[in-house]
Amino acid sequence: MFLMYHEQNLIKGINVKPNYKLLITMRLKFILNLWMFLFLSTNLFSQKTAVKAACIGNSITYGAFIANRDQNSYPAQLQAYLGDGYEVRNYGVSGRTLLTQGDYPYVKNERVH
Numbered sequence: 001m002f003l004m005y006h007e008q009n010l011i012k013g014i015n016v017k018p019n020y021k022l023l024i025t026m027r028l029k030f031i032l033n034l035w036m037f038l039f040l041s042t043n044l045f046s047q048k049t050a051v052k053a054a055c056i057g058n059s060i061t062y063g064a065f066i067a068n069r070d071q072n073s074y075p076a077q078l079q080a081y082l083g084d085g086y087e088v089r090n091y092g093v094s095g096r097t098l099l100t101q102g103d104y105p106y107v108k109n110e111r112v113h
Helices: 020-045 074-082
Strands: 009-011 014-016 051-057 086-092
Touching: 051 074, 074 086
Parallel strands: 051 086
Antiparallel strands: 009 014
């Protein structure tokens, strides 16, 4: 694609001279695109924002009847396991079911909306 010689090329019996202006333009575009990709990719991968995780569920997720629920519930343990790069939130509601046709469906809870 990038020609570096000054000789004429033979394509299907026709002598074609390389278009140096076009080649230089293409090289510059390639270098600019490569630089933009590298710049954007390093910025995307070096973000300091935490990945968010939502734990939805019933009393088990909520941590009902667990001593020191804020540290011993399933979502709190998940947060401790994943570390600072994640933000885990507990959206468990005691006495609810995740079944939409159950007695007290989770989706019909006012805390969800």
